Every structure is written in C-alpha cells, then in structure tokens.
Amino acid sequence: MGLLDAAITKHNVLVTSVDNVLNWARLSSLWPMGFGLACCAIEMMATNASNYDLERFGIFPRSSPRQSDLMIVAGTVTMKMAERVVRLYEQMPEPRYVLSMGSCSNCGGPYWEHGYHVLKGVDRIIPVDVYVPGCPPRPESLIGGLMKVQELIRMEQIGISRADALKKLAEKSADPKTVIQRERKAVSV
Numbered sequence: 260m261g262l263l264d265a266a267i268t269k270h271n272v273l274v275t276s277v278d279n280v281l282n283w284a285r286l287s288s289l290w291p292m293g294f295g296l297a298c299c300a301i302e303m304m305a306t307n308a309s310n311y312d313l314e315r316f317g318i319f320p321r322s323s324p325r326q327s328d329l330m331i332v333a334g335t336v337t338m339k340m341a342e343r344v345v346r347l348y349e350q351m352p353e354p355r356y357v358l359s360m361g362s363c364s365n366c367g368g369p370y371w372e373h374g375y376h377v378l379k380g381v382d383r384i385i386p387v388d389v390y391v392p393g394c395p396p397r398p399e400s401l402i403g404g405l406m407k408v409q410e411l412i413r414m415e416q417i418g419i420s421r422a423d424a425l426k427k428l429a430e431k432s433a434d435p436k437t438v439i440q441r442e443r444k445a446v447s448v
C-alpha cells in the first residue's frame with residue numbers, strides 16, 4: 260500500500276493512515292551520522308559525493324549524533340573504538356537505525372581469525388538493521404543497503420516495531436563493556 264490510499268481531488272483531501280505518513284516522512288529524510296572508522300569510510304564519502312546524489316533520497320550526513328537517525332558503521336571496529344561506537348549510538352534519538360558496512364564491521368573482516376584488537380562484528384554491541392557485504396562495498400552496494408533501511412521503515416507500525424528493536428537492543432547490548440572485555444579475553448594469548 261502506498262502513501263496515497265485514496266484521493267478526493269475536488270477538495271484536496273488525501274486519505275491514508277498515520278503509519279504511512281510517518282514512515283514516508285522518516286524514510287524520505289534519513290540523516291546518517293558523519294563518521295567513519297577505516298577504509299570503508301572512503302567509499303561512504305564517495306557515496307555522499309555529487310556523482311551519486313544521495314540528497315535526492317533525502318539522505319545527507321549530519322555532524323552530531325543527536326541530529327542523526329542512521330548510524331553507518333563503515334570500517335574496522337577496534338576494541339578501543341567499540342565503546343565510543345556504543346556511546347555515539349546511545350546519543351542518537353529514537354527511532355534510530357544501524358547499517359553495518361563492509362566485512363570488518365559485519366564480522367571482523369580480514370582480522371576475523373588473528374585480529375587481537377578487532378571486534379568480530381559490531382552487532383555484538385549494538386543492534387544492526389542492515390548488513391552490506393564487501394571489502395569495501397562499492398557506493399552502489401551502500402545505496403542498496405540504504406534502500407533496504409528505507410524498506411524496513413516503510414513496513415513499520417508505530418508502537419510495535421520500535422518496541423521490538425528496543426528489545427533487541429536490550430538483549431544484545433545491555434552491557435557492551437562486558438562484551439568488549441569478553442572479546443579481549445578471547446583473543447589474548
């Protein structure tokens with residue numbers, strides 16, 4: 260069902276649901292936080308350049324987590340950086356979404372086996388909505404991931420899906436410090 264369920268043009272009246280209007284407004288103004296962690300961030304910056312014109316989708320980066328509703332985790336999440344990532348996530352207002360960009364962020368990437376300093380997936384500390392594979396993913400892949408986030412938002416029902424997301428957050432990142440300590444212990448010799 261699209262935004263417009265019925266139109267009565269004579270009196271400029273549109274008939275639709277509150278869910279549709281809110282979802283449409285949210286998905287048409289996704290503001291990702293402007294931060295990057297490693298080489299994947301270069302591709303993210305390229306995606307924001309004029310060639311790809313993300314602003315046609317209402318997507319442009321903000322420089323404060325308090326004004327952002329999308330976190331693109333672009334790059335290697337080191338143990339040192341992991342706590343900062345959680346802090347930035349917690350500073351973002353609801354509704355907020357997370358896109359994990361690239362192998363490092365998805366599962367540790369090339370550091371998966373021997374990287375003593377790398378978290379093996381950012382979803383161990385914050386809930387991830389969409390994963391984009393690649394090392395690094397090209398801008399087209401990132402745009403595909405952003406479209407997926409928009410699809411998720413389009414399907415949301417006010418009061419239901421965010422509760423699920425919060426539950427997921429509580430399950431996955433109730434105590435990120437413990438997770439980071441456990442990861443550190445697991446890779447120490």
Ligand code: SF4
Nearest residue numbers: 298299361363394395
């Ligand atoms: S996935 Fe590849 S390109 Fe992206 S941060 Fe890791 S090593 Fe760099």
